[in-house]
Amino acid sequence: MTNLSATDIVGTLAALCSMASFTPQIVKIWRERDASSVSLRMYVVTVTGFMLWIAYGVLIGSWPVAASNTVCLALSGAILALKWRFGENRG
Template identity: 45%
Template sequence: MSGDLIGFSAAFLTTASFVPQAWLTFKTRDVSGISLGMYSAFTLGVALWLVYGLSLGAWPVVVANTITLALALSILVMKLRYGRSTPG
């Protein structure tokens, strides 16, 4: 199995595993169980992985983190908009 095939397989699985939670959050707008601190750090980490992938030309890393960053930013924005009264 080639390195890129392993990378794209890993990228698909980790990104796809994130989609059900993102979908549920978009659908319900319930962000009460989401920690603002954790999601802020997670989103920044994904953005840094994207920059890292771009610097290496590692397309599995770039593709996966582009999609995950879009989802994470969307959830983070919803947390800021709808979850101000909850700590975390």
């Protein structure tokens, strides 16, 4: 049995919240087939940030940092793809 410290628990909860935070936006865009209110610039910066976090996690040998940010990259990348598919000029 693994003994988790308070730091491990807080870090795990933070990662889970970060990963889950993208789901409502994905569901909303998919249901409404509309991403016109989603900021393209914001998600380009977000995706770039997650790529850098993954690189950082790999470089310091921290698989939790790399893994959680890989999930966040996939989810924010999905929002970016939906933005391109269902953005302002789509109909």
